Amino acid sequence: MPQPSNQPDFSLGANGLLPAIAQDVSSGKVLMLAWMNQEAYLETVSSGYATYFSRSRNTLWRKGEESGHRQRVVEIRIDCDADTILVVVEQTGAACHEGYASCFFRVLKSDNYTVDQPQVVDPHSVYKADSSSHRPTNSG
Amino acid sequence: MPQPSNQPDFSLGANGLLPAIAQDVSSGKVLMLAWMNQEAYLETVSSGYATYFSRSRNTLWRKGEESGHRQRVVEIRIDCDADTILVVVEQTGAACHEGYASCFFRVLKSDNYTVDQPQVVDPHSVYKADSSSHRPTNSG
Numbered sequence: 431m432p433q434p435s436n437q438p439d440f441s442l443g444a445n446g447l448l449p450a451i452a453q454d455v456s457s458g459k460v461l462m463l464a465w466m467n468q469e470a471y472l473e474t475v476s477s478g479y480a481t482y483f484s485r486s487r488n489t490l491w492r493k494g495e496e497s498g499h500r501q502r503v504v505e506i507r508i509d510c511d512a513d514t515i516l517v518v519v520e521q522t523g524a525a526c527h528e529g530y531a532s533c534f535f536r537v538l539k540s541d542n543y544t545v546d547q548p549q550v551v552d553p554h555s556v557y558k559a560d561s562s563s564h565r566p567t568n569s570g
Numbered sequence: 571m572p573q574p575s576n577q578p579d580f581s582l583g584a585n586g587l588l589p590a591i592a593q594d595v596s597s598g599k600v601l602m603l604a605w606m607n608q609e610a611y612l613e614t615v616s617s618g619y620a621t622y623f624s625r626s627r628n629t630l631w632r633k634g635e636e637s638g639h640r641q642r643v644v645e646i647r648i649d650c651d652a653d654t655i656l657v658v659v660e661q662t663g664a665a666c667h668e669g670y671a672s673c674f675f676r677v678l679k680s681d682n683y684t685v686d687q688p689q690v691v692d693p694h695s696v697y698k699a700d701s702s703s704h705r706p707t708n709s710g
Binding site for chain 2: 436437444449451453458460462463475505506507508509510511514516526527528530533534535536537538542543
């Protein structure tokens with residue numbers, strides 16, 4: 431069996447992108463899943479703040495650059511296959527562009543997904559009204 | 571802005587596959603990331619045990635079917651875009667085929683990834699020697 435790389439192996443991801451999970455260091459909540467290419471990963475490591483690759487905008491996405499809801503990196507992990515990244519972060523504000531602490535604010539109850547988390551910030555207060563078309567989603 | 575689906579939207583994933591994160595209900599650890607197609611998702615919901623789609627074997631992967639290290643579903647969440655699934659589970663044994671509780675057993679320290687978790691089971695005791703070529707990895 432080939433030994434996995436001791437670094438994230440971006441050649442394993444479609445278009446050089448690997449899934450990156452952000453987890454809150456305080457609550458343990460899984461906050462979001464986004465994507466990193468090597469450039470985003472290296473910037474995450476060097477800057478100490480989570481940086482993703484926005485697939486919709488086809489560019490680096492410095493999480494919180496507009497909203498201020500940055501993610502300070504506490505630790506970075508890779509999985510056994512070196513094809514998924516886990517970033518443990520200190521989240522400012524809300525990870526989710528809809529104002530929830532986590533993007534996973536809906537839970538399955540009797541065949542339907544129901545919101546069971548409070549909004550911690552008003553999403554309208556975060557993004558300027560005229561920039562809504564540029565508002566990043568969790569997957570960029 | 572289009573409203574996200576109130577069910578996982580498998581049309582959003584390449585080849586109908588969405589990333590699925592498994593999180594341990596007791597420890598809060600992120601255990602692994604794998605992939606689900608609609609069939610795997612529906613079986614996860616109906617059986618109450620995490621079922622993924624193995625990209626390498628191109629078939630459903632009933633996690634723990636061989637090893638016994640099954641994942642009993644406690645709750646299922648979807649993210650704001652309905653394109654990522656979070657399965658909170660009760661993990662039997664070890665999630666990782668390498669014998670670690672979590673696949674994310676390596677952490678970045680000074681430019682290198684270092685194992686900082688104990689193996690909780692002997693991986694050689696889990697899989698039969700003659701079946702190692704069929705041993706699932708975390709991403710299937």
